[in-house]
Amino acid sequence: AISDPSLMKTLHDQGICLEVCPTSNVLTRCAASYGEHPLPRLVRAGVPVSINTDDPGVFAVTIEDELEHCRKDMGMTEEEIDRCMLVAYGARFTH
Numbered sequence: 001a002i003s004d005p006s007l008m009k010t011l012h013d014q015g016i017c018l019e020v021c022p023t024s025n026v027l028t029r030c031a032a033s034y035g036e037h038p039l040p041r042l043v044r045a046g047v048p049v050s051i052n053t054d055d056p057g058v059f060a061v062t063i064e065d066e067l068e069h070c071r072k073d074m075g076m077t078e079e080e081i082d083r084c085m086l087v088a089y090g091a092r093f094t095h
Contacts, residue, residue: 050088
């Protein structure tokens with residue numbers, strides 16, 4: 001999505017939430033590294049994003065681990081991470 005401005009606009013305008021799993025994206029080489037992961041750019045562009053763990057049993061990661069990668073390796077602010085958590089709450093399928 002990050003390489004397609006039209007898609008980014010659609011995601012933003014229609015409030016389509018992307019579920020992003022940074023560790024599995026890095027381990028499966030969808031992203032070259034945490035530092036090159038598009039998550040911060042998506043958030044800063046106003047795309048609704050939730051931060052997830054994918055399969056914790058396979059990737060050996062917790063949500064706390066993912067949030068720490070967002071802070072330390074991706075340079076995301078607490079405000080950006082909090083926004084992702086609020087997006088996740090709003091995008092849940094329980095209501």
